[in-house]
Amino acid sequence: MSALLDAWRHAPTQRKVWALAAPMILSNLSVPLVALVDTAVVGHLPHAHQLAAVAVGGSLYTLLTWAMGFLRMGSTGFAAQAAGRGDGGALRQVLLQGLGLGVCLALLLSLLAIPFSSAALSLMQPSAELDQLARQYFQIRLFGLPASLATYALIGWLLGTQSARGPLAILLTANLLNVGLDLLFVLGLEWGVAGAAWASVIAEWSGAMLGLWLTRGALARYPGHLDSRALQRWSSWRPLLAVNRDIFIRTLALQLVFFLITVQGTRLGDATVAANALLLNGLTLTAYALDGLAHAVEALCGHALGARDRHALRRALLVAGAWSLLASIGFALFFLFGGHWFVALLTDIREIRALAQVFLPYLAVLPLLAVWSYLLDGLFIGATRAREMRDAMLIALALSLPLAWWLQSLGNHGLWLAFLAFMGLRSLVLGGYAWNMNRRNLWFPPGEITDAQCAATRE
Template identity: 55%
Template sequence: MAYWQDRAAQRRVWAIALPLILSNISVPLVGLVDTAVIGHLDAAYHLGAVAVGSTLFTFVVWLAGFLRMGTTGFAAQACGEGDGAELRRILLQSAWLAVLISLLVWLLRTPLLELGLHYLNSSAELLEHARAYFQIRLISLPAALINFVLIGWFIGAQNSRAPFAILLTVNLVNIALDLLLVALLGLGVEGAAWASVCGDLCGLLLGLALLGPVLRQYPGRFNWLRAVQLKGAALLLRVNRDILIRTLALQSVFYLLVVQGARLGDEVVAANAVLLNFLLITSHALDGLAHALEALGGHALGKRDRRALRQVLVITTGWSLLLSLAFMLAFALGGDLLIALLTDLPGVRAQAQQYLGWVAIMPLVTVWSYLLDGLFIGASRALAMRNTMLLALVCYLPLAWGLQGLNNHLVWFGFLTFMALRSLFLGGWFAWLWRADRWMPAS
């Protein structure tokens, strides 16, 4: 209770969390606008195509989510130690990794796309538009990945205003161009893709412009040659490798959700796309508090301050639970209205309303995984994140296999089960490390 009543600690948490919650909410807001604009076109396959195309692109981008997660933990610890040279090395090497990954994806884009679409039993119109959407989105892949690096680096440096500005810019540009290109000019699915490309590029330009003030707080020099050669990056690469494997497992589950819905028809996959916006709203809002735990928890680890770590853990957990309860109540009472705003297709509306109960209870199940991810990211404990995610996936896959092609209620039940297992395994790992006094080494 003493930790919760510490007003100075509450202010430190909210100084980081509030701007990130507000900016993170703008991310699913783009998805809502995409869904609302495309969902009012004349056929369900338009909405399904955006769902499939954006899922494939998000699969690629979130596979590189280690660029943000790995950068945050190391940057937070470097700030705790006051090491400006290390802070610069982490920034340059992570950005260089983003460029290399983008080049690799560009080279492999055709087989990646065909592999992603191969298992979908969808209409020819849906697949054609999904291909066009994915190809256009790849143009801004380097910008999207470097934005990940910048956001993670700023969060680690306990600067939440810069990520707020970057994300807000990306998403406001995206929304404005969505309305212009799709609603006014009638460019359809391709117009939605171009809107996202322009948003990513604008966010990158702003992020680079905001680096100066933070760098001046931590004096040091850039070593460009060392960064390009990835010297001293062994630990960063090892952590990023583990987060990559962990993210691949997580994205496989989201992809399975799309595939299982697609096999039940275009209306079902479109309805699931609508409902996933509920999950995105919850996750991005709760991630603001998880990011605060990353930054302050990593900073406490760098300073070897056990009390500060306990304090930020208590405060972020309490507020995350309250926020998840608020989302659950809002979805239960206002979910039908939100579905109606997102699409006017009667079949898609009916399907989404039928499965609304699953996403209404989702916040209380998923909140634990977001918090625990933040705790482990701040400590750069990627190996534990990888192993627990793989264990949850191994437990989930037989269930997903047995439920395929049966019923969309069972698809959502399987997804909810996976999220619960993910939290249970990671929470158990943390409890073991904490009780064994192995979370924060003495020196």
């Protein structure tokens, strides 16, 4: 308890946590806002299939880009550790590797995108008008794919250098420009669905260009020279690729859980799957807020590990953990006592409202269980220990699936109990990995401490 109080009273750590967390929370919350504006703008077009085309085409594009989210997380840990060591050369290498990997993946995905979209649309069996417009929207959005993936790497790298205002500027610029161009192209110039797609492409490239420009300031703070020969050696790429691979597997396992919830909810009836989807929006809102603190943990813990500063690592974890717990308690109380307002805001269908309110207590418990997995994910990302994140996710999934099968007789209550167990197991297993690494002194393995690390530690 004394360690927690000492860390809580440490004003520099409090300032560092919120200097990173507050901009990232605002950045995160700007993302769903754009989706709402897109829907509202296209929703004013005269035909229903136009709105459906943006929804379908956008979902296909989001699936491609979301699967590459490891570019952001992988860059953060390596950049934070390089910054902690004061190693400007390594920072430049991480930046170029992230950008290069993003562009290569964009080219690969572009080759797979057309057959992928054709297969997906054939499974959906849309009308001829919807099929044509959805393909048009999706194919236009592909022009922004390199910029979108490069932005992932840029945001992760900037966050690793503890420049949270950079990601905020990128996302706000891109999202606000997207909104403005939507209004101009769709309603002003009457370009319809194609206008909405081109608005997103221009916004994505604008965000990427701004991100490249913002790297100048971070690089100026960490002078050094890029070793161009290192980029030609496989050994220089292996750590980054291994981390990205493990994060990718971990993310696929997490999305499998949400997919199975949707599948099982569908078997329980249309009203049940709608109510579950509505309540999971509450989890998404919670995750956007708590992820801001997790992002702060990524940057601060990665920096402390690079500087080999045990005290800074402990303080960052304790302060961010305390704020995360307080925030999760706040969300739990809101969903428990004010959840009916949240449900009423999202739907006016009486049957779905009534059903969602029955399961609100599960949503209230969820932040208290999930918060620790968010926080520990931040620690492991900062430490570039993605293998433990991957294994914890797979273990939690393997233990939860039999439980979900056993609880089927309880209907939707059983489904929510299994989901709560999954989130709790995920936190417990991650906590077990963290405790074991601390016991075996694996956070700071023996090694020579450079002058730059000593200087960084003293600061």
